[in-house]
Amino acid sequence: MRTDTVFLFIKVVIQTKYQHIQDAMKELENQTQYSIGSTDNVEVLETEIIKLNKEQLNKNNNGTQS
Numbered sequence: 001m002r003t004d005t006v007f008l009f010i011k012v013v014i015q016t017k018y019q020h021i022q023d024a025m026k027e028l029e030n031q032t033q034y035s036i037g038s039t040d041n042v043e044v045l046e047t048e049i050i051k052l053n054k055e056q057l058n059k060n061n062n063g064t065q066s
Contacts, residue, residue: 003045008036025052 016024029051038044 007050 012028014024014028018024018027029049032049034047034049036044036047
């Protein structure tokens with residue numbers, strides 16, 4: 001059996017009361033519950049939310065480059 005690391009990028013559209021998106025991101029990173037389940041052919045061994053830093057979010061006000 002083979003073990004690999006894969007990255008799944010998930011788009012999340014949010015509406016927030018926070019003035020700064022960094023505060024919303026921090027809350028989501030620390031408090032979100034999520035589940036990525038196994039299939040018949042793939043066993044999920046570990047998942048992790050990879051936290052973004054403030055500089056990445058400020059590139060173009062949302063983390064994307066123009």
